[in-house]
Every structure is written in structure tokens, then in C-alpha cells.
Amino acid sequence: MSGHVVVIGGGVTGLSTAWWLRREGVAVTLVERGIVGWEASGRNGGGATHAYSPLFREEQRLWPMMDELLGYPTEYQPQRIRIALDPAQLEQYWRVTNLAVQQGFRAEALDAHALKELVPWVPDSVAGGLLWHFGGHANPQRTVQAYAWAIEDLGGTILQHTAVTGFDLRGDKVVAVQTDQGPLGCDAVVIAAGPHTAQLAAMVGVTVPIAPARAEMIVTEPLPLIRHGGADGNGLYGRQTLRGNLAYGGGPHEWLELPDARTPKAVNSPVVRSLARRLHELFPKVAHARVIRSWAGVVENTPDGRPILDRLDAPANLVIATMSSVGFGLSPASGRAIMQLVTQGRCDFADLSQLTLSRFAGLPTDWQARNGWVPWSPDGAEGERGPARADAAGPLSASGQAQAHS
Amino acid sequence: MPRPIDRTSVAGKEFPATDHLQLVVLGAGPAGVAAAVEAARLGLRVMLVDEHPVASALMGIDVPWMFGERMTASVQNQPRMLERIVAARPELEQAFEVGVDVRLGVYVWAAFVTGPTSRALPCRMLALADETQSWLIGFDRLVVAAGARDLAVAFPGWDRPGVMGAQGFAAAIGLYGAFAGRRVVVLGAGVTGLRCVQQAREAGIEVAAVVDVAAAAHEEFATHGVTVHSGCAVRGVEGGAEVEGISIVPVGGGAAVTIACDTIVSALDTVPNVEMFDLLGCAMAFRPEWGGHVPVTDADGRCSVDGIYAAGDCAGIGDAEPRDPALAASSGREAARAAARDAGFAAPAPARTIRTHGGDREARRRHWLQVHAGPAAALTICRCEDVTLRDLLGVRPPRYLSYDDAKFAGRDVRTLAGDGPVNQDQVKRLTRAGMGPCQGRRCREQVQTLLAMQGNQPSGSVPMPSYRAPLRPLPLSVLSAHDESAALRANWTGWFGIAPQWLPHWEKVPENPEYWGGRIFLDAAK
Numbered sequence: 001m002s003g004h005v006v007v008i009g010g011g012v013t014g015l016s017t018a019w020w021l022r023r024e025g026v027a028v029t030l031v032e033r034g035i036v037g038w039e040a041s042g043r044n045g046g047g048a049t050h051a052y053s054p055l056f057r058e059e060q061r062l063w064p065m066m067d068e069l070l071g072y073p074t075e076y077q078p079q080r081i082r083i084a085l086d087p088a089q090l091e092q093y094w095r096v097t098n099l100a101v102q103q104g105f106r107a108e109a110l111d112a113h114a115l116k117e118l119v120p121w122v123p124d125s126v127a128g129g130l131l132w133h134f135g136g137h138a139n140p141q142r143t144v145q146a147y148a149w150a151i152e153d154l155g156g157t158i159l160q161h162t163a164v165t166g167f168d169l170r171g172d173k174v175v176a177v178q179t180d181q182g183p184l185g186c187d188a189v190v191i192a193a194g195p196h197t198a199q200l201a202a203m204v205g206v207t208v209p210i211a212p213a214r215a216e217m218i219v220t221e222p223l224p225l226i227r228h229g230g231a232d233g234n235g236l237y238g239r240q241t242l243r244g245n246l247a248y249g250g251g252p253h254e255w256l257e258l259p260d261a262r263t264p265k266a267v268n269s270p271v272v273r274s275l276a277r278r279l280h281e282l283f284p285k286v287a288h289a290r291v292i293r294s295w296a297g298v299v300e301n302t303p304d305g306r307p308i309l310d311r312l313d314a315p316a317n318l319v320i321a322t323m324s325s326v327g328f329g330l331s332p333a334s335g336r337a338i339m340q341l342v343t344q345g346r347c348d349f350a351d352l353s354q355l356t357l358s359r360f361a362g363l364p365t366d367w368q369a370r371n372g373w374v375p376w377s378p379d380g381a382e383g384e385r386g387p388a389r390a391d392a393a394g395p396l397s398a399s400g401q402a403q404a405h406s
Numbered sequence: 407m408p409r410p411i412d413r414t415s416v417a418g419k420e421f422p423a424t425d426h427l428q429l430v431v432l433g434a435g436p437a438g439v440a441a442a443v444e445a446a447r448l449g450l451r452v453m454l455v456d457e458h459p460v461a462s463a464l465m466g467i468d469v470p471w472m473f474g475e476r477m478t479a480s481v482q483n484q485p486r487m488l489e490r491i492v493a494a495r496p497e498l499e500q501a502f503e504v505g506v507d508v509r510l511g512v513y514v515w516a517a518f519v520t521g522p523t524s525r526a527l528p529c530r531m532l533a534l535a536d537e538t539q540s541w542l543i544g545f546d547r548l549v550v551a552a553g554a555r556d557l558a559v560a561f562p563g564w565d566r567p568g569v570m571g572a573q574g575f576a577a578a579i580g581l582y583g584a585f586a587g588r589r590v591v592v593l594g595a596g597v598t599g600l601r602c603v604q605q606a607r608e609a610g611i612e613v614a615a616v617v618d619v620a621a622a623a624h625e626e627f628a629t630h631g632v633t634v635h636s637g638c639a640v641r642g643v644e645g646g647a648e649v650e651g652i653s654i655v656p657v658g659g660g661a662a663v664t665i666a667c668d669t670i671v672s673a674l675d676t677v678p679n680v681e682m683f684d685l686l687g688c689a690m691a692f693r694p695e696w697g698g699h700v701p702v703t704d705a706d707g708r709c710s711v712d713g714i715y716a717a718g719d720c721a722g723i724g725d726a727e728p729r730d731p732a733l734a735a736s737s738g739r740e741a742a743r744a745a746a747r748d749a750g751f752a753a754p755a756p757a758r759t760i761r762t763h764g765g766d767r768e769a770r771r772r773h774w775l776q777v778h779a780g781p782a783a784a785l786t787i788c789r790c791e792d793v794t795l796r797d798l799l800g801v802r803p804p805r806y807l808s809y810d811d812a813k814f815a816g817r818d819v820r821t822l823a824g825d826g827p828v829n830q831d832q833v834k835r836l837t838r839a840g841m842g843p844c845q846g847r848r849c850r851e852q853v854q855t856l857l858a859m860q861g862n863q864p865s866g867s868v869p870m871p872s873y874r875a876p877l878r879p880l881p882l883s884v885l886s887a888h889d890e891s892a893a894l895r896a897n898w899t900g901w902f903g904i905a906p907q908w909l910p911h912w913e914k915v916p917e918n919p920e921y922w923g924g925r926i927f928l929d930a931a932k
Contacts, residue, residue, distance in 0.1 A: 372415070
């Protein structure tokens with residue numbers, strides 16, 4: 001294809017899309033409101049193993065080549081281990097495993113002894129585990145920058161600190177993207193702006209049903225490397241990084257409302273103690289490992305939790321791309337799929353028929369509230385709750401001794 | 407009709423708190439004790455929390471101060487250290503008398519308040535821990551009196567055991583009475599260095615010399631009869647496993663001089679300890695005349711987040727003013743009065759704090775780094791992650807990775823700056839500088855200065871890298887939520903628990919919309 005493509009969103013999906021477009025020789029400008037990979041794309045578990053996805057095969061094909069293709073290290077490591085502390089967890093992990101086995105990938109069961117050989121930190125009472133000869137993990141922070149540098153190496157343009165303010169339409173096509181730094185003429189547009197995709201799509205009259213939420217992770221100090229760092233279980237996702245840190249997440253998320261185009265700084269919650277508990281249960285032999293960081297990030301989910309990767313009928317040159325909270329690992333494949341949607345209108349290596357926007361045509365407008373996917377506060381109040389005042393109605397504190405100063 | 411709730415979310419989850427305080431004071435230095443005593447006298451229910459004595463294992467990685475492995479083995483005896491600290495802080499007696507709930511040897515490692523990304527929290531909470539477990543308390547107001555931290559600046563050999571910071575030195579002599587050295591060289595001929603000399607003299611520790619790259623030294627050194635080597639750079643640290651001396655050389659060139667010593671106290675400056683303010687989301691400003699990033703406050707110490715107050719050195723350190731504990735105590739009392747009035751208690755109006763400003767502290771830090779880091783690309787900047795100056799300014803991947811060096815030939819901090827203002831958190835992600843177990847305590851200020859210098863920018867143009875919980879490195883076994891609510895445990899999912907997300911793509915999403923948000927794996931993930 002000739003012409004100029006504007007990719008909106010410097011998260012991992014937008015970055016991969018722009019990179020694939022440049023690889024095909026397409027002129028591309030990526031517009032990012034802040035810094036590339038800054039939000040959830042650079043802060044996640046780094047997993048690259050999504051057997052339920054139509055992009056799974058391509059994910060598996062591409063990751064082992066990514067360091068070479070990008071020219072910069074991603075810290076990709078192949079293989080995964082799932083650790084089951086009890087038979088119920090083992091059954092759950094078998095279910096996921098079988099999805100991959102059905103698609104021709106190989107996995108082996110590990111008894112407690114074999115598991116301890118590979119992951120010496122597990123409890124003596126461990127039920128067992130699974131070794132996946134597929135999947136893997138990479139370093140999200142390093143990978144997003146690798147994409148960005150690779151785009152620049154191929155002559156693509158990245159505009160950081162640039163916010164999209166509107167779109168110019170002519171007929172059924174977007175002809176320019178308006179930004180706070182001026183207009184960008186375009187022949188095609190990809191909106192891959194994570195939780196902000198809905199707000200941007202609404203500017204061209206397209207409704208994208210997504211709900212933003214906060215999720216969090218903890219990180220320990222480095223430990224000696226185990227053989228396969230991609231070992232998780234007990235309701236946690238995560239990995240031992242190549243540096244040796246344990247980085248794990250999971251557990252309760254919090255549904256949010258994003259009032260404007262800026263992603264607010266995502267804070268951690270007391271859930272970090274529950275993450276520490278689960279990691280302690282999973283790896284009791286390294287109970288001494290010190291937690292040195294926690295993070296949170298904001299991700300978006302569609303009503304069915306599946307991506308929307310769709311080139312629309314109107315505007316006809318617009319592609320909507322949200323990975324529904326699972327974007328990092330699938331990014332090599334999603335970017336290629338989106339590139340094909342832009343350049344040829346269809347993806348020739350994966351069945352994206354389940355990922356159209358039109359599947360939500362009949363969605364009730366209050367779908368978020370119906371699912372409880374809305375901000376929640378104990379008193380139902382909006383806004384921040386400040387500290388109590390002695391002269392305010394109601395009990396001040398557990399002690400109730402508010403007025404002792406008279 | 408009840409509101410539908412996503413049971414896999416935090417909505418409705420309880421986080422059990424062991425107590426709820428009207429006021430918590432963080433830090434039992436002069437400012438914190440005065441704040442706690444004043445607030446208790448005004449009728450508030452107050453808890454005063456201080457981390458000392460800290461675990462010797464934390465001292466080993468220079469948390470919270472640069473102890474430089476110069477503490478005697480007595481710090482491993484925590485009960486004894488506790489007695490020692492109570493004795494070293496006689497003003498604590500007052501706090502006990504007025505009924506303050508005093509917790510020593512307790513870390514405050516996180517604060518959780520409601521905000522745009524955290525509305526479901528039942529109340530404002532602080533996360534505490536001792537050496538064996540962690541717990542939560544609810545609070546209405548918080549006076550942060552977290553004091554000052556050591557400023558780490560690189561010079562050849564600064565990463566050797568035996569090189570400590572001014573705060574670590576002061577604590578080793580005073581608070582802990584556990585200093586393992588006998589003869590010190592003090593780096594920094596300003597007020598911080600002067601204080602170290604005074605403390606050393608009072609403790610009967612020999613000061614072999616004071617060294618500074620600056621041409622002029624504080625005039626008071628003369629009254630102490632200590633040798634000051636102005637206009638000198640550190641050439642290296644002498645000795646094998648232990649420091650045996652320091653080699654210095656005139657900045658403009660000349661003969662090197664070796665000074666025998668067993669400890670080097672890096673006392674160029676201290677920085678306000680602002681980690682809790684950042685965690686709470688308080689507005690911050692870079693004020694080099696106050697020692698670095700400080701919380702934005704009103705005259706009474708109120709921060710931008712309601713109910714949070716700053717007192718003492720963490721609110722900003724004036725370089726020109728003497729470190730008078732009475733001044734710190736006065737700022738603590740004022741913060742307590744402001745908190746009491748805000749809580750609806752009758753309290754005297756806080757008296758406006760007069761703070762004197764110092765000179766441009768950042769210029770001194772730059773001078774130090776220019777002299778030492780300028781010619782030494784191999785100088786280690788981040789000790790935990792082994793990041794050299796070359797690695798940092800060249801945004802190189804860490805050593806454990808192999809990479810194509812040619813690819814990075816055209817990439818450095820300056821090219822990164824071409825895409826937008828240099829952001830220290832971004833550089834941290836790429837180089838790992840500041841990502842280690844000391845949580846950036848030994849490099850975050852100098853990385854900020856070096857990045858700004860490289861881009862010919864004022865240091866304030868580099869945004870402050872974020873602080874993350876836990877504010878102290880704490881073991882998994884300690885952080886572990888032993889008191890976790892049953893509902894949280896029962897509804898745990900690895901990732902959202904949206905059923906169709908985990909069904910194979912060839913299976914259609916069930917038609918029933920109520921199935922969205924369902925939890926297929928829940929029963930298995932106990």
C-alpha cells in the first residue's frame with residue numbers, strides 16, 4: 001500500500017503495528033500522548049503464552065525471532081512451568097494446557113520430585129506441575145523500547161507527548177488526525193490507545209465498549225536464576241526475570257472511570273499483601289526474599305474479554321485495536337494482524353472473525369453496570385474521601401473519643 | 407435492588423485493620439516526637455511510629471541510611487538497640503506520659519488513600535511491619551516527620567565497605583552507639599561535613615581530614631583545628647577488603663596525597679526523605695535550596711492531599727540554618743496544631759515557620775559529579791545493578807544481556823531527549839539504574855543530576871522518579887497477608903475472571919450476557 005498511516009497509541013499494540021507497517025515499507029507516524037510503553041504495556045507480567053487466542057500460533061512463531069527482528073534485546077525466554085499447590089489447581093492448569101496440546105504443542109506433566117528439580121522453591125506438599133514446551137516470557141519495559149527504536153531505525157516517526165484532539169473526515173474516510181501539535185494527513189488510521197480507545201473512537205462516532213481497570217504486581221530482590229524463569233501458579237501470573245527478580249501479579253482488580261485522555265497514576269492497594277502471601281505459599285523456600293517494588297497499571301476490557309481487531313466499514317480506513325487487557329505477549333502477532341487489516345483489509349494467518357466490533361451491536365448501554373464493571377466505593381459516594389472531622393456527623397474513629405480536648 | 411458487584415474485583419472487600427487512629431506521626435526524631443506530644447495534649451488519639459532500630463540486614467544494604475558496613479555486631483541485638491534508642495531520645499518519655507501509642511522498630515511501608523484509581527478502599531490505611539509480620543491500621547491524618555536521607559555521590563571507590571553517609575554516621579555514633587571505626591576522613595566542607603566533624607569530636611573519633619572539590623570551606627572548620635583539603639578530588643580508596651586510606655589530588659592537577667583512615671564519611675549533603683509524600687500523591691516541587699524534591703505545603707505544613715502534613719527535615723532542609731532540634735520540634739508542633747484544628751479540635755493557631763534558605767546546593771552536587779564522573783566512564787553509579795556512568799548515559803542494557811553494541815552506538819541520553827524530556831523512570835527501565843534492593847537510595851539523586859547535566863538542563867527539568875511500596879525492602883513472609891479476608895481469598899482470580907476471555911477462540915461467546923464477567927476458573931483457584 002502507498003500512503004501514510006497514523007497509529008494512535010504508543011502502547012505495545014500500536015508500537016508493533018507501526019513496526020510491522022514500516023517493515024512493509026508503509027509510511028507511518030505513531031502518535032503517543034506521553035512516553036512510549038509507559039502505561040500497562042511496560043508494566044505487566046511479560047507472559048507470551050495465550051493458547052486460547054487466534055493469534056497463538058503466530059505469537060509462538062514470532063517470539064523466538066523477535067530479538068533478531070527488532071535488533072534490540074527483549075529478554076525473551078522460551079517455555080513455561082505451571083505449579084499446582086493442590087489437585088484443583090492442577091486440574092485447572094491441565095485445562096489450559098489441553099488448549100495448546102489440541103493445537104499441536106507439547107507439554108509434560110511434572111511430579112513433585114521433577115518439579116522441585118526445576119523449581120527448588122516450591123513447598124514439599126506441592127501437588128505437581130506442568131512443563132510447557134511452548135510459550136515464554138519477555139521483559140515488557142525493554143521490549144516496548146525495542147519496538148520504538150526499531151521503528152525509528154526503519155525510518156518511521158514517533159511523536160511522543162502529542163495528544164490527538166480530533167479527526168477530519170472526507171466522505172467515508174479519515175483524511176487527517178488533529179493533534180495538539182498540528183494536523184497529520186493520513187490515508188489510514190489505527191486507534192490502539194488502550195483504555196482511551198473508546199474516547200478517541202467516539203470522536204468519529206464509533207462506539208467501542210471497553211471498561212478500564214487497575215491491576216497490580218509485586219517485585220522481589222534478585223534471587224539465583226532457576227532453569228525456567230517462567231514459573232507461576234497458585235492464582236498468580238509472573239516470572240523470574242533474567243536479572244533474578246520475582247515479578248508476580250493477580251488477584252482483585254479495581255474498575256475505574258477515566259475522566260479525560262490522561263491515564264491517572266495507578267496506585268497500589270492493600271492487595272499487595274495478598275500477592276505476597278500467594279507468592280510466599282508458592283515459593284516458601286524463598287520466604288526471605290525481600291519485596292522491593294510494587295506497580296499498578298490501567299488496562300481495558302471488552303464485555304467478553306476478547307480483543308477487538310477490526311477494520312470498520314465507516315470510516316472505511318479506520319482500524320480499531322484493543323487487546324482487552326492481554327496485549328503484551330500477543331503483540332508480535334497482533335501488530336502483524338493489524339498491519340494486514342490496514343494494508344489488505346484482512347488477516348491471512350489468523351481467524352479474526354470473533355474479534356469484530358459488530359459483535360457488540362446489540363449490547364445494552366448499561367452493560368458495565370450490569371456486570372459491576374464500574375467504580376465502586378463503600379458508601380456509594382463519588383470523589384475522594386478525605387479524613388474525618390470531629391465536628392462532622394457520625395463516629396470519628398474506632399475509639400469514639402473525639403471530644404476529649406474540652 | 408442491590409448494586410451488582412464484580413466479586414473478583416476489590417469492590418466490597420475488607421482489609422482488616424488492627425486499629426484506627428485520628429493521627430499517626432511517622433518518625434520519632436525531634437519533629438515527630440514534638441508533633442505526637444502536641445497532638446496528644448490537644449486531645450487526639452495518636453500513634454507515633456519509628457523504624458529504628460532497623461534490622462541489621464537492612465543496614466547491610468544501606469537502608470534507610472548509608473551505614474557503609476561500619477556498624478558493630480551489637481546492632482544484631484535488637485532488644486539492646488531498642489533500649490539504646492529510647493535512651494538516646496529522652497524526649498520520647500514525654501510521648502509515653504501523654505498517652506501516645508509509641509511504636510519503635512516498626513516500619514511504615516505504605517499508605518493507601520482514595521484517589522482516581524483507588525475508590526474502593528474502606529478507609530485511609532497505613533501498612534506497618536516489624537521483623538515478623540505486617541498489618542494495616544486506619545488513620546484520619548498523618549504527620550510525616552521522616553527526616554533526611556544521605557545524598558550519595560560517586561567517586562572512585564565510593565562503593566567500598568567503609569564508605570558511609572553523614573546520616574548513617576550520625577546514627578552509628580548517636581542513635582545506635584555502634585560505630586565500628588576510629589579514624590575518619592570527611593568528604594564535604596559545608597555544613598553537613600561540619601556537623602560530622604562536630605559529632606566525631608564529641609564521640610572521641612579522630613578526624614584525619616576534610617576533603618572537598620570546592621575551593622572554599624565552611625569557616626567554622628578552622629575552630630576545630632581539622633585539616634581541610636579544599637579544591638581536591640578523590641583519586642581512590644586505599645586498602646583491600648577494608649578501607650585503609652583515601653588518595654586525593656588537587657582538582658587542577660598536582661601531586662596525590664594519601665590520608666590514612668578506616669572510614670570515609672560522604673557528607674556533601676543530605677536530602678529530604680520524601681518517599682511517603684510521593685506515595686500519597688502529594689504535589690512535589692524541586693527546590694535545590696531546600697535539598698531537592700520537597701512536598702508543596704502551606705505555611706503550616708499542610709500538603710496538597712487533605713490531612714497530610716510535613717514537619718522537620720523531610721519538608722525541606724535549609725543549608726544555611728544550623729540543625730537545631732528545637733527548630734525541628736517547633737515545625738512538628740505546628741503541623742500537629744494544624745492537624746488538630748483541621749480535625750475540629752480547639753488548638754492554638756500554628757505560628758508561621760520561618761525558614762532560611764541555603765545556597766544553590768545543586769551546583770555543589772554538579773561540581774562534585776563533574777570532577778569525579780567527568781573523566782571516569784567506568785565509575786559505578788548504581789551499585790545494586792552495577793550500572794556505570796557509560797551505561798547510564800548510553801542507555802545501555804544491563805550486563806547480563808548480550809546485545810549488538812553497534813545498535814547502541816547512535817543511542818544515548820541525548821538522542822532519547824530528542825524524543826521528549828528525559829524521564830528518569832524511563833532511563834531506569836532501560837539501564838536498571840535505581841532498580842535494586844536499596845530502592846535507589848544510593849543513586850537516585852545523582853542520576854537525576856547526571857541526566858540533567860548531560861542534556862544541559864536544570865536538574866529540576868528531570869521529573870522525580872516515583873517511589874513504590876514497600877518503602878522498605880521487606881521479606882515475602884513479613885508482607886504476607888496473614889489476616890486476609892475470607893471473601894478476598896475465595897474470590898481470587900489470576901486475571902479478571904471474564905469467562906469467555908479464557909475460552910478457546912473457536913468456541914463462541916455464550917449468548918447470555920449475564921455470563922460475561924462469570925468466573926469459570928474460580929472454583930479451582932482456591
